[in-house]
Amino acid sequence: MVTKGNALSIFALGGVNEIGKNMYVLQYEDDIIVIDCGSKFPDESLLGIDLIIPDISYLLENSDKVRAIIVTHGHEDHIGGIPYILKQMNVPIYGTRLTLGLIEIKLKEHGLLRNTELNPIDPELNFTLGSIGLSFFRINHSIPDCVGIVFDTPEGIVVHTGDFKFDLTPVNEQHPDLYRLAEIGHKGVLALLSESTNAERPGFTPSERIVGAHIEDAFTKAKQKIFISTFASNVHRLQQVIEASIKTHRKVALLGRSMVNVVSIAIELGYLHAPEGMIIDVNEVNKYAPHEIVVLCTGSQGEPMAALSRLASSNHRQLEILAGDTVILAATAIPGNERNVSRIVDNLFQLKANVIYGSGSVTGMHVSGHASQEEMKLMLAFMKPKYFIPIHGEFRMLHQHRLLAETMGVDKDNIFIVNNGDVVDIHNQEARQTRKVSNGNTLVDGLGIGDVGTIVLRDRKLLSEDGILIVVITLNKMDGKIISGPDVISRGFVYVRESERLIDEVNAITLKAINQLQENKITQWSIYKQTIKESVGNYLYTNTKRRPIILPIIIEV
Amino acid sequence: MVTKGNALSIFALGGVNEIGKNMYVLQYEDDIIVIDCGSKFPDESLLGIDLIIPDISYLLENSDKVRAIIVTHGHEDHIGGIPYILKQMNVPIYGTRLTLGLIEIKLKEHGLLRNTELNPIDPELNFTLGSIGLSFFRINHSIPDCVGIVFDTPEGIVVHTGDFKFDLTPVNEQHPDLYRLAEIGHKGVLALLSESTNAERPGFTPSERIVGAHIEDAFTKAKQKIFISTFASNVHRLQQVIEASIKTHRKVALLGRSMVNVVSIAIELGYLHAPEGMIIDVNEVNKYAPHEIVVLCTGSQGEPMAALSRLASSNHRQLEILAGDTVILAATAIPGNERNVSRIVDNLFQLKANVIYGSGSVTGMHVSGHASQEEMKLMLAFMKPKYFIPIHGEFRMLHQHRLLAETMGVDKDNIFIVNNGDVVDIHNQEARQTRKVSNGNTLVDGLGIGDVGTIVLRDRKLLSEDGILIVVITLNKMDGKIISGPDVISRGFVYVRESERLIDEVNAITLKAINQLQENKITQWSIYKQTIKESVGNYLYTNTKRRPIILPIIIEV
CATH class of the missing domain: 3.60.15.10 (Ribonuclease Z/Hydroxyacylglutathione hydrolase-like)
Known part of the structure; x- marks a missing residue:
């Protein structure tokens, strides 16, 4: 080409x-x-x-x-x-x-x-x-x-x-x-x-150094523990956190896998400098007074499974945010993450923490x-x-x-x-x-690279909105008589136990459709399936204004 | 209480x-x-x-x-x-x-x-x-x-x-x-x-009037058609659009159901004032020169089905945005809508329109x-x-x-x-x-008020992520022998036609599970279903790192 x-x-x-x-x-x-x-x-x-x-x-x-x-x-x-x-x-x-x-x-x-x-x-x-x-x-x-x-x-x-x-x-x-x-x-x-x-x-984008000045200022004012969250890869900001910690006589504990990873590799390669003994294990935090501790953690984008989110919902195995602790979000929310970040700020205020957050120009905590x-x-x-x-x-x-x-x-x-x-x-x-x-x-889903295409995604979209309704029916191979069913199973559509009347009606509609097709001597299963799909689908839409995927399963024995 | x-x-x-x-x-x-x-x-x-x-x-x-x-x-x-x-x-x-x-x-x-x-x-x-x-x-x-x-x-x-x-x-x-x-x-x-x-x-939040000054300024500079989008309910802003249109000798056409509804009721009740003949039908737009037209439309939040979105993707039945037209987004994106709004701005620039957008303080088009x-x-x-x-x-x-x-x-x-x-x-x-x-x-879904609960929502979530895999098997009531199946049907998981090996393996695992249960003289279907769920689920997770809902259907005839 x-x-x-x-x-x-x-x-x-x-x-x-x-x-x-x-x-x-x-x-x-x-x-x-x-x-x-x-x-x-x-x-x-x-x-x-x-x-x-x-x-x-x-x-x-x-x-x-x-x-x-x-x-x-x-x-x-x-x-x-x-x-x-x-x-x-x-x-x-x-x-x-x-x-x-x-x-x-x-x-x-x-x-x-x-x-x-x-x-x-x-x-x-x-x-x-x-x-x-x-x-x-x-x-x-x-x-x-x-x-x-x-x-x-x-x-x-x-x-x-x-x-x-x-x-x-x-x-x-x-x-x-x-x-x-x-x-x-x-x-x-x-x-x-x-x-x-x-x-x-x-x-002209401001220098990273102005963030350092604001971090130092906040650290100086804090009376108890400090929790500060930023992008793990922003090694410059990590360095400034360490420097502010040195000046305010605090130790730094790391929380979150990527934070631990990046800090260890950045120190090893000489891109991040911390005095011996400066960085402590999370398990050691309780050996120090609150004013001697900084916890540097992941989750500044509100990721629900990351350290900050767990801390904010009092759901962390090792550490707890107490009233009067200071929490600094040293990052802005990337578009799409605003709601998750806001939820964390709400939770932190409910814990009565002093929260320093908001867009960079307000707090100076991000450039x-x-x-x-x-x-x-x-x-x-x-x-x-x-x-x-x-x-x-x-x-x-x-x-x-x-x-x-x-x-x-x-x-x-x-x-x-x-x-x-x-x-x-x-x-x-x-x-x-x-x-x-x-x-x-190319879409990566689990171990699959590029195997999820438009059909699978379209089905996921339909399933996510209105779920699926499965109609199973067993017919006699010889005379087409119904041996078993129709049985209706549903996921993500309605709670079946509370929708008996709807399900009974789906059964009735299915039976009626099959009888009519048999009277007309139609034998192709594809036509049976299509007819059930349409008649059940129309009934459900009229009565619920929802469109679950209708999946008729016809078994011949 | x-x-x-x-x-x-x-x-x-x-x-x-x-x-x-x-x-x-x-x-x-x-x-x-x-x-x-x-x-x-x-x-x-x-x-x-x-x-x-x-x-x-x-x-x-x-x-x-x-x-x-x-x-x-x-x-x-x-x-x-x-x-x-x-x-x-x-x-x-x-x-x-x-x-x-x-x-x-x-x-x-x-x-x-x-x-x-x-x-x-x-x-x-x-x-x-x-x-x-x-x-x-x-x-x-x-x-x-x-x-x-x-x-x-x-x-x-x-x-x-x-x-x-x-x-x-x-x-x-x-x-x-x-x-x-x-x-x-x-x-x-x-x-x-x-x-x-x-x-x-x-x-102190600025007065709505400053938006009017910016609208008038933009209208004065525009050489061709003007499209302006805002919240339909902001009647004050609509009034200022009408006033700027009067001053720049333009007619106003309305686009979008809620815009038409609100304008008509606001005029009827005396909350919005427009001279006779000022508001024209969308079909009349082409009777005027481009510099004589303002199109006031819905969709400032990037709603995919609203007028502005259709216009931006050249997908509107009646009107078209041409190179050199002016498009004003007189609203800020409500949190959560940023991406959709950005997509529209991208599309408008691709049409070579002059786009006035961005947060209020930059353009003055929103307070x-x-x-x-x-x-x-x-x-x-x-x-x-x-x-x-x-x-x-x-x-x-x-x-x-x-x-x-x-x-x-x-x-x-x-x-x-x-x-x-x-x-x-x-x-x-x-x-x-x-x-x-x-x-x-209370959740409203279609015609249902409050009938969708946590179980249905949890299923929708699971279905949206990895879909569903249904295993159907028919057993003889008398001796438990397999009469038909296992048949595997899937939606939103993998594209079955391209995953033959995976499906074959699911069949084999199901057969093996059933044989083993029968050898052990187990007869409760709930145990059969649970066993199939677990063994198929484990196999799929190991081989795909996905967790579809596994739905075994056992039919006795």
Whole structure:
């Protein structure tokens, strides 16, 4: 499908017109490089689905050409699909040390660690994959060790920003390398792929450091135990929690599997620093006075099974929130999670805790990890790309990012707003977008990858709304006489024991339908089933205004 | 249950610790007055449920004492439950003219209009119900004709604010009657029930009039058709749309059933003013030039079936949004609706429309209808109540409202944060809260009111996640031999045609289980069913990590 000849092709298999499941592809002749391999959570219409990953049919068809997956950073929407993709094809993974550390946890869980080639990226060093040279630049985000990627192709330089913000006072001293960015742009950039998450937000995203000041302030005021919840992967914020704990002479206990995982790997790899004895086991909490304790926990998004939710409903095995304790939600609710988070805040107030919550600007307990408009313009000013492809965002974000690029002097005709699968081909410095590769959502449900399709989902939707009503009837093979039934069984429709009259009527309607069909000498079971479905369905809708799935089962003996 | 003697009792049957289904009750001896009768929408856990209304067991048990339902205003969370309650008991309804007009639409739909006594409230007049005197005060909100209620009981004055804000420059010239409020407070208020929706918001909610200025500004700049979407019940905003249309020489077409309903009733009753010929039929739109048209439509919350959603997906029978048209979302997304609204904005940008959207402060196209903290304090300053019961809000809002009341000098011990059903009894000016009346959510599903319970909902939940697998087997009554089956049927679990091996294995497991039970001379079908459920369930979970409902059906012939 990809045109032959010396064309450079760029496309997304996930990440545009959506938030999540990022996967971008760069191909020059027989060399394919994949950037990121994320997952996303299903919305409420995909009932029972655990996870969505990109459809990688194109990569499977061209698996001999796929040189590597380069991972920009360790967030789920960039690494969550890796285990599922590796089950379908083996390909070397490249990432910085922390990113690989987080990927390793996943691979271990899936029993894939042994057979996967993991290559650490040193942002200072270059290397080559086939005909494509790769180098990197450090950039800030809400997780350490993020990189943007510079692809040196025979057609020219292509830059992928990864997720980024410009934090000029970063917590971990990983400063954005402005000189390097300027140098890349100075050499000339053929195409820039830049992330668009906050393209609707004016201004410049505040530094993570302001959160640290607010945390310290809250810790100083707290008289009893402190519970603080944030994204486990936000190692900078964890560092600031530890620093505020040192200053206020408190020990830190960790709660929640991902918090324990990330902290241990971040400390091990040197991205998180805590004095010896600072971090204590949850079981030791009661050995200390309340004012000597900070509990750092997961669940800032209101996840019902996570630590904070259990604590808020006084339902945690080991710890309890008491009146006068301080609870800090150091994260904003991701769209869709607002109600769950609000429920937790309600519960915390009912426990008479001091709750510090609400959007970042009110409490100062959260800043975004993504560039706002002025930073996006700064990136465009450094890169001065000939072609611009906004990525990583829903359409309105890509659209706003395009408007920014236009104000920065990028030629209107050189900006490509693409869908997943749309290929931008660049040949002799000229780009055009005319063709598409296969793409889509692959649904993960339990152990099944891609086996749940529209029919199963449609049935789940119908079942979820009005349940199912099963009519079983046994007929004599010889004369068609009813031997047993009709028996009516129902799940999720009505409580059968309280609906005797309705069930009796369903029986009567079924019998009548069968008698009529037999009188008319009809023998095909499919017609029997269809007739029962329709007559029972109509009766139920008229009398209940509900439409359960009607499932007639006819047995011949 | 209610104590005898001269006690005044106040309680909520809906509306506290939740947003929606407002219903408050005031009882003095044998006189019960109900305030509002709202509904709310189910959250995602209540699968298939259409609506939630208050459980009115208490009112049914005391139906001879219920004198009236007094309705403060015409929003769904205050009137939505009326038809369902009237199906259970007949009681006179009192409301202002517009409120009754909106209730009439509902009663017509439910065929209840004839048998219901509807009594108009004139806010200037008093009347008496049993031992309780009633008077009213006008107050501002995002719908016209709102009232607060003053109950003159033998124990003292009780005030219920209704939903309110203080709009000192209201669009409809229905100014809040500050003198009346001051006078009520001056006489002495025993207890105040005040709404808490925006208790988390500092400051003073801006006047509806600022939205009008922004609408006019946007209308002036628009070069083609304008589509503007807002809550149909926000008649003030509709008025401002009409005024901006007059100024910019545009005609207004209405789209969406509730928009047509509300506009017609509001014009008829004199709450909305439009010059003759200003409002045109949708079919006439194409007779005008694009710059002469405003389309006022429903769907600002992203409702998939509403006008705006259809327009945004180019799926409307009569009208089309073209590149360069202006689309204004003059409403903020209610929590839970953000994703649907965003999807519409994405689609509108794809149509190359100019979209004006986003939170109120950014575009100025929305202000809240509820009091912020300073207005809540103003209400408390007017009323100076002895007892304070914050109502209409989730716990954190009630909690913040309590803190405001404390700063306004209400005695800490005189503030009651109640749950639905908690009764505050006031006797000889002393209030205490010790008892509870029955209360809860009554679920409406189709024609059923309250017939869907936890078992049905639990089954819907299970069905929605992993579907159902039915195993049918026919046994000989005499010797227990298998005559037919096992036959496996599934809905919402896997697509059976693509899962032959799995189904074969289910068959084999079922046969093995039956053989074993028969060898052990077990004859109870319940044990057969349980064994099949467990062995098939375990097999499926191990091999798919899914847990469908397993439904064994054993037929004896």
